[in-house]
Amino acid sequence: MATKAQKQEKQYYSSFQTTLLERGVLSEPQLKEVITNAGTEPLERYLVSEQIVSPYDVLLAIAEHFSMPPIV
Secondary structure: OOOHHHHHHOOOOOHHHHHHHHOOOOOHHHHHHHHHHHOOOOHHHHHHHOOOOOHHHHHHHHHHHOOOOOOO
């Protein structure tokens, strides 16, 4: 059973961010860092503009997030 400290440390992400983690595009520490660094810029735009994630990987994650086939 998780301790109180472990429960407090658990991070909750939007479903798009969770998709990035589940696809292995970013690790949790990387995701935390890019969320902080992106500021108010949309995360998908920040990831591509800073060349952290390829546009193709972002496209696939967005398609999965919306349960749609990717158009490439």
